[in-house]
Amino acid sequence: MKRPLMLACLLLVSTSLATVAASSVQGVKKKGVLILGTDPTFQPFEFKGSDGQVQGFDIDIARAVASDLGVKLQISSVGFGALMPQSVTSGRVDMAMSAITITAERAKVVGFSAPYYRSAQVFIVKAGNPKKFAWPADVKGKVIGVQADTTGQFAAQDSLKPKGASLKVYDDFAAGLADVQSGRIDALIGDAPTVVSLKQRLPGQFEQAGRELVAEDYGMVFARGSDLAAAANRTLAKLKASGEYQKLLERWIVQK
Numbered sequence: 001m002k003r004p005l006m007l008a009c010l011l012l013v014s015t016s017l018a019t020v021a022a023s024s025v026q027g028v029k030k031k032g033v034l035i036l037g038t039d040p041t042f043q044p045f046e047f048k049g050s051d052g053q054v055q056g057f058d059i060d061i062a063r064a065v066a067s068d069l070g071v072k073l074q075i076s077s078v079g080f081g082a083l084m085p086q087s088v089t090s091g092r093v094d095m096a097m098s099a100i101t102i103t104a105e106r107a108k109v110v111g112f113s114a115p116y117y118r119s120a121q122v123f124i125v126k127a128g129n130p131k132k133f134a135w136p137a138d139v140k141g142k143v144i145g146v147q148a149d150t151t152g153q154f155a156a157q158d159s160l161k162p163k164g165a166s167l168k169v170y171d172d173f174a175a176g177l178a179d180v181q182s183g184r185i186d187a188l189i190g191d192a193p194t195v196v197s198l199k200q201r202l203p204g205q206f207e208q209a210g211r212e213l214v215a216e217d218y219g220m221v222f223a224r225g226s227d228l229a230a231a232a233n234r235t236l237a238k239l240k241a242s243g244e245y246q247k248l249l250e251r252w253i254v255q256k
Contacts, residue, residue, distance in 0.1 A: 020134050023094045023223045025069065025231050033081075034066040034073055037093030039080040041173050043197045044252040045099045045218075057252035058097040063115060065095070065220070065235045081149045081171065085110045095220040095228060099191055101151040111224045113232040115217035117253075121152045122194055123187040124210040126180055133187045135210030140164030143175035145188035152189035154213045183207065189213065193253050 028034050038046045038058065046056040054075050066073035078087050080098060087093045088110050099119070102112050123144075125133050133142060143166045146153040156167055168185055170176040176188040177198075187209060198206045222229045239245040 023091055023226050023228060024087045025227050028069055028071055028094055028228065032071050034062070034069060034071050035076055035092075035094045036062045036066075036073055037076050037078045037083050037087040037096040037098075038062075039083055039098045040075075040077050042099045042191065042194060043201070044193060045191075046097070057117070057248055058099065060248050060252070061236070061239070062095065062220075064239055065232050068238070069231060075158050079171065080147065084149060084221070088223055091223065094222070095232070099218050100221055101216040102153065102219040103154075105223075111222045111226055111229045113217035113222070113229050114217055114236060116236055117218040118182075118215065119218060120192045120212035120215045121155055121189050122192045122195055122212050123209045124177070124180060124206050125187045125199070126183070126208050127204050129207065129209050131183070131186050133204065133209045135213065137210065138163070142166070142186040143168055143184075145170055145179060145185045147171070147173050147176065147190075150189075151214070151216055152191075156189055159191050159213065177206070196253075 011133045025126045036059075038054065040046045040048050040054045040056075042056075044056055045058045046054060049055050054077065059075070063073045076087075076093055078093070078096075083096055083098055084100060084105065088096050099117075100106075101119075101157070102115060106112075123133065123135055125131065139160050140163060141148070144156055144160055144169045146156050148171050152165070153169065156165070161167060168176075168179070173190065176185070177231050179185045192208070192212065195206065220232045222232070238247070
């Protein structure tokens with residue numbers, strides 16, 4: 001029994017090391033592309049434009065990282081549940097960006113860049129707030145939508161469920177918005193910049209209710225131990241020093 005177990009452990013370590021080696025600066029330069037995993041449903045961070053191409057704030061930052069490495073950016077659309085952390089730890093992608101919050105739990109299995117955006121989880125309701133939802137007022141008996149495997153879901157489980165709220169979990173953020181619009185749920189938890197974007201794209205349909213649930217920092221995600229994180233940090237510092245980061249904020253993030 002000991003021999004097979006030891007062999008299994010060695011294989012696991014070998015696989016992990018191979019993944020880190022593949023998702024490294026040297027590995028990326030060798031293949032000539034930086035593969036970015038993203039769930040393109042979070043406007044203005046990543047979304048499909050009218051031409052079907054994925055674009056947004058995160059995409060432009062990832063493209064800058066690829067440019068500094070001297071390679072092309074290749075975008076792989078991955079649902080958020082599979083994106084974090086499986087696509088990164090398996091080596092399917094070299095990096096992930098999808099408004100991903102830096103947390104201590106996630107940092108146990110993946111590596112993060114320095115924070116590149118400060119955001120918050122907020123409550124999205126139908127325009128006019130016909131159900132009079134508010135936070136931090138009483139949420140007992142309210143039905144709150146959350147997207148699966150997001151920090152919004154985790155925060156709701158910690159802060160809202162103990163207060164008597166019912167949580168409805170969605171794989172697709174758009175499905176949650178549809179239920180807000182139809183009145184099937186009282187509110188949906190989402191990123192603050194997403195609410196601003198919704199107001200711009202769909203005027204008179206959605207608004208924020210009450211104050212933010214929790215503040216958070218977004219980070220670029222890599223395999224643990226990968227030197228790509230340091231490379232990304234250098235690009236981020238360069239973008240901020242040159243003023244290009246501010247230009248990207250002004251291009252994509254309405255709420256500055």
